[in-house]
Amino acid sequence: MRVAIVTESFLPQVNGVTNSVLRVVEHLHGRGHDTLVVAPGTAGPDRYLHAPVRRVRAVDLPVISTLPIGVPSPKVHAALAEFGPDVVHLASPFVLGAAGLRSARRLGVPAVAVYQTDVAGFAAAYGLKHGARAAWRWIRRLHSAADRTLAPSLASVRALTEHGVPRVYHWARGVDTDRFAPRHADPALRAGLAPRGELLVGYVGRLAPEKQVHRLATLHGLPGVRVVVVGDGPEEPTLRRLLPDAAFLGFRTGAELAAAYASLDVFVHTGPHETFCQAAQEAMASGLPVLAPDAGGPRDLVESGRTGFLLEPHDDERFAGELRSTVSLLADRALRGRIGAAARASVRTRTWPAVCDELLGHYDQVSGALLAA
Incomplete structure (x- = not known):
């Protein structure tokens, strides 16, 4: 099979969309399928494993400058036409993905749209007036034109369906349980972070407005607790x-x-606009209790009281109170150990090979439907 992936984000940008695309390319490579990647930005590699990477110009948005947006151009169609795909995979399509979809239609090949970014939620987080409604109109128009849409969580499936998107299927994400595992704990790192044996409460991800990392400030001054932040982004000076x-x-x-x-x-995830929340899944594989808003993707991952706790998603004051009380509860080492062990057990079978084989099934199904028509 020949698979063309048109993605809104790719190396050197590292985020959930990029990571998912990398795992898919690796799986296609391992299964002997030919792959092409069309991606924004002139920086970054021109090949990943067996897959050539065709680049298009990207621009920074005035508000979200850390996520370059690919500019649709004739290069997209030229790259796809030269490659001759059997299926076009649209990774988190919005702008560049729309061009990829148009090209797929011109070439007469099926397109699978992978919904991964809550653009409507991001618009609200960045204070863009009327942005959420406009985003949903565009999402509905774009995804309705694809042969099927794959959503990473049941909450995302429901949201897309409620907004009028047809042919929505659930496709979750995998996690590398060898890379992310309790045995990788670094005693020297722990000793430096918690010299007096503090409880280390951490966040991993982009430091951007939509992640609402400022909510961790409620833990400042809580006795015996130290906050650890892993990641970078425009909010870092404010968070410091x-x-x-x-x-x-x-x-x-x-x-x-x-x-x-x-x-x-x-582990704490603070933002309520996650279609999946891969960071939470990696934390669970690492044997950590996960605290996250009771919204979006974390609802699929966290069983409250067994593998972590789901908190009030939108009211900052209530979220703060629930976060403080839950962190205090998890100061109990035995309880923390039981929940962390259950968290790891819950993701042991969610491997990337398993979910990527499922993706290949979607490719086969849309290709077969096109041939049958």
Whole structure:
């Protein structure tokens, strides 16, 4: 099979969309399928494994400058036409993905749209007036034109369906339970972060408005607790002022990221606009209790009281109170250990090979439906 992936984000940008695309390319490579990646930005590699990467120009939005947006151009169709795909995979389509969809239609090949970014929620978080309604109109128009849409959580399936998007299927995300595991805890790192045996409560992800990391400020001054922040982004200066005693470890990947997760005691995700929340799943694989808003993707991942706790998603004051009380509860080492063990057990079978084989099934089904027509 020949698969063309048109993605809104790719290396050197590292985020959930990029990581998912990388895992898909790796799986296609391992299964012997030919792959092309069309991605925004002139920086970054021109090949990943067997897959050539065709680049288009990208621009920064005035408000969200850390996420370059690919500019649709004739290069998209030229790249796809030259490659001759059997199916076009649209990774979190919005702008560049729309061009990929138009090209698929011109070429007469099926398109699978993978919904991954809550653009409507992001618009609200950035204070864009009427942005959420406009985003949903565009999402409905775009995804309705695809042969099927794959959504990462049941909440996302429901939201898309309620907004009039047809042919929506559930496709979750995998996690590498060898890379993310309790055994990767770094005693030296722990000793440096918690010299007096503090409870390490951590966040991993982009430091951007939609993540609402400022909510961790409620833990400032809580006895016996130290906040650890892993990641970077435009909110970092503000967060450093709000959390003067927190440890900011910066952006980490690979073994350093795995060690950072495993060296924590509790993981907190703060933002309510996650279609899946891969960071929460990586934390669970690392044996951590996960605290997250009772909204979106975390609802699929966290069984409240058994693998973590779901908190009030939108009211900041209630979220703060629930976060403080739950962190205090998890100061109990035995309870924390039981919940962390249950969290890891709950994701042991959610491997990338398993979910990518499921994706190949979707490719086959849309290709077969096109041939039958």
